[in-house]
Amino acid sequence: MCNDDFTNPLFLINMSSSRNASTDDFRSAAPLRHAKEIQFAGPIELELGGQLESVTCAYETWGSLNKDRSNAILVCHAISGDSHAAKHDADDDPGWWDRLIGPGKPIDTNRFFVICPNVLGGCRGTTGPSDVIPGSNPPQRYGAQFPRITIGDIVMIQRLLADSLGIEAFRAVIGGSLGGHQAMIWSIRYPQSVQTCIAIATSPRLTNQALGFDVVARNAIQTDPNFCDGQYYDSDLRPDTGLAIARMLGHITYLSSQAMEAKFDPDRHDPRQFASIFEQRFSVGSYLAHQGEKFTTRFDANSYVAISMAMDLLDLGSSRLQLMESFDDLRCDCLIISFSSDWLFPPRQSQDIVEALSALGKPVTYAEITTDAGHDAFLIDKDIDQYAGLIEAKLGTLSDPDSPLTLAEEAILEMVSPDSSVLDLGCGDGRLLSALAARGHNRLVGVEVAQDDLVRAAKRGLNVIDYDLNQGLPAFIDGQFDYVVLSGTLQAVANIESLFDEMMRVGKHTIVSFPNFAYRALREDYVMRGRSPKANGAFNFDWFNTPNRRFPSIADVCDLCDQKGIAIKSEIYFDSESNRRVSAIDDPNLNADTAILLLSPT
Amino acid sequence: MCNDDFTNPLFLINMSSSRNASTDDFRSAAPLRHAKEIQFAGPIELELGGQLESVTCAYETWGSLNKDRSNAILVCHAISGDSHAAKHDADDDPGWWDRLIGPGKPIDTNRFFVICPNVLGGCRGTTGPSDVIPGSNPPQRYGAQFPRITIGDIVMIQRLLADSLGIEAFRAVIGGSLGGHQAMIWSIRYPQSVQTCIAIATSPRLTNQALGFDVVARNAIQTDPNFCDGQYYDSDLRPDTGLAIARMLGHITYLSSQAMEAKFDPDRHDPRQFASIFEQRFSVGSYLAHQGEKFTTRFDANSYVAISMAMDLLDLGSSRLQLMESFDDLRCDCLIISFSSDWLFPPRQSQDIVEALSALGKPVTYAEITTDAGHDAFLIDKDIDQYAGLIEAKLGTLSDPDSPLTLAEEAILEMVSPDSSVLDLGCGDGRLLSALAARGHNRLVGVEVAQDDLVRAAKRGLNVIDYDLNQGLPAFIDGQFDYVVLSGTLQAVANIESLFDEMMRVGKHTIVSFPNFAYRALREDYVMRGRSPKANGAFNFDWFNTPNRRFPSIADVCDLCDQKGIAIKSEIYFDSESNRRVSAIDDPNLNADTAILLLSPT
Incomplete structure (x- = not known):
């Protein structure tokens, strides 16, 4: 911007x-060299009761529409943007999303047919208040007579444009800020026509502070x-x-x-x-x-x-229920991206969208990009580079890095019954979920805070949400998943009790795998050396800078389950040092360094 | 506001x-019933080169000036405020700081003579652009001819007012926002005339964002x-x-x-x-x-x-050094207060002031009040109630709650040599510093994050700073204190190494007292029960919600000191269970539950 x-x-x-x-009117002052125009005859009825005799829509395109018209991507601009999202050739003026759109770029115009229209009400080619009222004699411009429009109207004109180009469905609708609003309204109004919705630096509605500025x-x-x-x-x-x-x-x-x-x-x-x-x-x-x-x-x-x-x-609602109602008909895959320092469209508002989508069981990936750039970040190259990988992943440029499962992860796979839905908390690069996907599971969601892991998981084609587990699991509704998995993450969480409550609420079963801090080697080390115990593997940290936040033994976790009325349905123990399982009758609290417990409410 | x-x-x-x-001019439109006026003959030279022929200053007062004229408090208003800071009687219009100023209130008009002048350049009685230029014929208002003024000029007129009232020094100069700017400039320009500077929701200069809005x-x-x-x-x-x-x-x-x-x-x-x-x-x-x-x-x-x-x-500087230069001549006690949700004058800016003052060794107390009210908080009753205790403390309404020292604290007292300066990190309610003050030490500073402890410590007459130890100790300069004390707080800090580095940098000696997590009772409990160990006192927490962040043994801390080239000059160990000291040859790492170490760089 x-x-x-x-x-x-x-x-x-x-x-x-x-x-x-x-x-010196606006359209002639700054003609957009590559813009095409199409006119739609009216009357065109608007959402708030007004109508327009006819509408001209200016738009630019990149790449070619394929035979089955399945490779079209709609790019929506922000308030002061226009149809010139990217260069058309080396000599062309810079576009506002050159970094993203072009041959071989994240929105690859060798693969996709990209369309960016100027919005209704604008002044760069599409009908707006500065245009002459069709049929007025003497010619008169709309000015104040231009009817009040909504994001729905803006999108409706884009729908006419798509129809005229023979595009029934977009591979993706993508935009930042007001462009994100358009992408969401597209997905809501024309659920059959959007395969992927990518809404960046946006919100279900403006904060009252942002309204005040407007x-x-x-x-x-x-x-x-x-x-x-x-x-x-x-x-x-x-x-x-x-x-x-x-x-x-x-x-x-x-x-x-x-x-x-x-x-x-x-x-x-x-x-x-x-x-x-x-x-x-x-x-x-x-x-x-x-x-x-x-x-x-x-x-x-x-x-x-x-x-x-x-x-x-625009007001998609303020409460979770209102938002869920707004998004109920959505049939697309969603990618929601926010920026940590954006105070105009703060991350909390993107989280509201994500939580509603996720409570509805809609596929959604969410990342909060860490940046100092504020709302503008969605237009800034170095921040685009942070989120471009997620867009590539959603557009099908997938990689599947080969990383073998750990013993504990393999044990978790054993516990999960076929075809069930799984929420993996602290999913890392998503390899457990990938293995489940390979086994045929399809309702899979990951939660992760580390940004690079998040991108890696998305690149495996997984839906993964940027999320701090210490806040509980408000993004998910009661009994939403067959299994909630907390694998190798328990010790990194501070708010253990509320997380246990939340896992029990959200999952029919919960699988917790964790290192056992009463493992023999640790006890010996502690007693003999009188020091904060260390051992190989997950235990090899110094007391003064371990990333671990909690240090439970198997007995500790079992005690807590008991105290909270949680039943242990199944248990698997390992001594990963010797690479063997430890039987439940062989004092695993002493002899196992890793526990995997299958839990459910009693 | x-x-x-x-x-x-x-x-x-x-x-x-x-x-x-x-x-309908501004002064006649809204006469301030209780305002007095005083005129100063000119020419009055202004900081940026302009001059005024004469200046009228409107002000209100509450309470009575005592015989030695030592009980005057100057209250400075914000941009849209005026001299009517408080009611003069029950039927009077509300003042903007009624909650603070009045008989028996935190700024107690039974004890203090309170003066609030309208600022130079204003429109509520003190000379400003809407006034008639003295001697102009026909009478003409200043308008654009009003010279450019600074906070220094505003304060200079207040100085003339004070002189005219026979007040050489103020017991305190107090203000929020622009009022805080005035309080700071008073302390800088007239260091002999300000005993206490109370600057609330203010800054050394505006952020560029705030400048942009202006x-x-x-x-x-x-x-x-x-x-x-x-x-x-x-x-x-x-x-x-x-x-x-x-x-x-x-x-x-x-x-x-x-x-x-x-x-x-x-x-x-x-x-x-x-x-x-x-x-x-x-x-x-x-x-x-x-x-x-x-x-x-x-x-x-x-x-x-x-x-x-x-x-x-106003620009007191952006770097620490510039700010230190600005505040170098200050001779007053300072109280700086910020509000967590104030984004116009964000807490970071108050911290900049505090860090410069504290690096200069000036007495300063600082609190960041947690509130949702934003910048306005300084005017809102419920937030005033949060910070009023600090003002009372600074104005000498002290309490000294009787809380006996712990064994560890008494041991620390033993280690601190007479007349030395002490920084107490995590000082709680300030009882250790109070004991040092009672012993005659006077360069004492506390650091605390818990708001109620902070107020309690201030009410003991201590200077205490609201501060997260995980950020290191940037508020203090190299070798600023004879002793830095970290008493019963080590286990609550995450960034141990950087805190050790910082303590060594800031203190000639460091005293660390901490619970020993290899104490016999803990070892036994852990080994026998196979659970995260618990014992009485400092060790009586559950694994899943202990506030402790780190769990070192005495040996762990000694190892870290060794590793970092820190010498242990003296050590005292206790078994507080049996209320006796444990000799260094009696395996304190096993037998003591508390250690007090005197450290210094080797």
Whole structure:
């Protein structure tokens, strides 16, 4: 959203605060070289009761549609974006998602036919408030007469576009921010037509804080004396001041506070100076003035009002139940991505989506990408590189790294009955779930916090969710899985009791495998050396920096189960040192270094 | 900052967007009933080169100045505040800090003489842009001719006021947000005149994000066509639209996102409607419109520009060294308070202040108050109740709860040589430091994260800092203390190695007392029961919810010291079960449950 900067030559241009509408409208000012246009005859009924006589849709495409029309990907842009998502050739202007889209790139245009339309209500080719009302005589622009639109309307026009291209279903619908809203609404409205929904840096609805910023931005535009209730096209003056202020505010919300420090602190008191009606006392002010003014040369104030209102009106619900209702008809595979420092569309909102989807049993993969870049991260190359692997995985570029199962994992496989559903908590790179998939299980979900493991698991074609087990398992409903597996992870969790409660709630059975901290070698070491015990394998950590959080023996875990009314249905013990099983009558609490327990409520 | 709400009857008033300046200026529109005025003849030279012919200062007072004029407290208001900090009698209008200031309250007007002046540049009695230029004929208001002011200038006028009242030194200077900036500048400029500086929800300078918001707010005001370069007083029209937009933006930044959800979500799509030029589609919009318009009835746009710019220009430095330079001359005791959800003046900025003060060896107490209220918390009763105890403590309302020392603490006292300086990490309620203070030590600092312990320690008159030991000890410089004490806290820290490094860096000696997890009772319990060992006292926790993070034996700690080149200079061991010391030749690693080691680098 703010991927252009002072380096841009536009920075040097002294922009007046008014432009002549008759010679300089938005579509002719910045023609999109590669955009195609298609017109849909009306009347076209809109969601909130308005209608449009006809609609023009501008769009760009990359790659070729295959014979069975099954390789189309729809890319949806954010509020100030347009159809130019990527370069069409080496000499072309940069697109806003060049890093992702192109031959051999994560959205590989050698394989896929990619379409990016300009949104309804916009000002870069698709019908919006700055367009002439069809049939008006003398020709008159919509201005304030442009009907109020919703994300549903934006998507409905895209549906018409897809139909006209003969595309019944998209391999994927992908977008960030407002583009993510479109991807979700696509999946909800046309469940048969979306195979994979990829929604990045988005939310089921705006926070009240984000709404507040949009309200202030629209107020700045609509109280600009040149706004004239939206009928400014016939005037020499445009509401550029209000639009610039709206854009300044937007820019602040797209960046994190940390990113702003890094960007503006080096020359905090030494701003660049250029002719502007806006304050430039601080470098951040100079930047905002530049961005605000530049925006007015390429964007229409009425479009900003119309699109931001469409975004603000989106409301898929605030409670889990409302969200589950919204997503109930979804038939696609979902990939949801958030960014740790995004405070406009905070990760919590993506988690709300994920938890609703996952409670519905819909296939979903979720990652919170760690970054300082804020909301803008979805457009920034280094962050794209962090999440691109997940997109590749969802688009079928799979790898299946060969990593053999441990003894404990093989024992877990034994315990899981055929065809059952499995939730693997702390699934690592997903090799246990992969083995289950190979055995024919298909309701499989992994939970993992380590980002590289998450990508590796996704690349095995697994659905895996970025999730801290210390928060319990709110993403899952009662009895959702036949088996919940906690394999080699118990000792890394602090909130043991609540996790046990949650596993019992979510799984019909629970399988826990863990290292036994009363293993003979440890007892001997402790008693003989009088030191925090160490042994080979899982026990080979120093007291002062072990990643382990809890140190239970088999007896400890059995005691806790007993205390909590949990029955141990089956048990397998190993001495992995000697690579043999330890019988239950052979004092496993002393002789086994690993336990696998099958648990269920008594 | 936004402690008024829809319940306010003003909400029902339909405000026009222009008012007549000649009949309705700010001082006459809202006279402050209890304000006194004093005039200072000029010329008064300002920090950035401007000058004022004369300055009127409006202020309110509570309580009586005592004979030796030693009981005066200066209270400084925030950007949109005024001199009416508290009620003067039961029938009086509410003040913005009624909860804190009054007879028997934390700032007790039975004991103290409290003064709150309106700031220079304001519009509630003290000279500002809306005032008539002295001697101008015909009378003319400053408007844009009002010189640029700084926090230093605001404070300089307060200094003149203090002088005129015969007050050489304040018992305390107290303020939140911009008020905190004033308190700090007082302490820096007039070090002899401030006994205690209490700076709440403040910062050494604004973040670039906060600067950005201020820039946008000023742009909204200054591009309002009615602003007329600040010379609007003779016009029928005022830049109320721009000022209202600035205020809306301010309100969003004063609240946390969580607070906005709680406040606006119940009626998100069902806003109150009232006549306004601003959008009211969402409840948050309706609220912002109300707050924005109401603000224009009591505040002058030029004042908003002048004061916000003064705040933005404040820059005590960004690096530790710059901050240390800024605070070098301070001679007061400091209390710094931040709020966990304040993203406008985030806790990190208060920590920067605290770390610089503490590196300079200045007495400072710091608390980060846990709250959802955002920046506004400093004005909210329930949050005031959380921090009021700290203010009482700093103003000398001390309690000294009688809590006897443990054996380990008594042993630590033995190890500390007379008159030495001590840093107590995890100081709890401060009883060890209290005992040292009673023994005559005076360079004593405590570190604690538990909020109630922090207040208890402050109430003993101790300087105590809210601090997570896992972050190391960046608040302290090399060799700053004769002794660093870590008493009964080692087992609760995760980052042991870096903490050891830091203790060695900061202290000439380090004293570590800790429970011995190889104590005989534990070994026996573990070996015999095959369970995570438990014993009485410090060892009586279950494996699955112990607050302990690390479980070292005496031998473990000694090994680590050896490994890190740390010498053990002295050692005391106890068996607290039998209440006796254990000799070093009597295998303390087996027989003692508590160790106290005096360490220093070899």
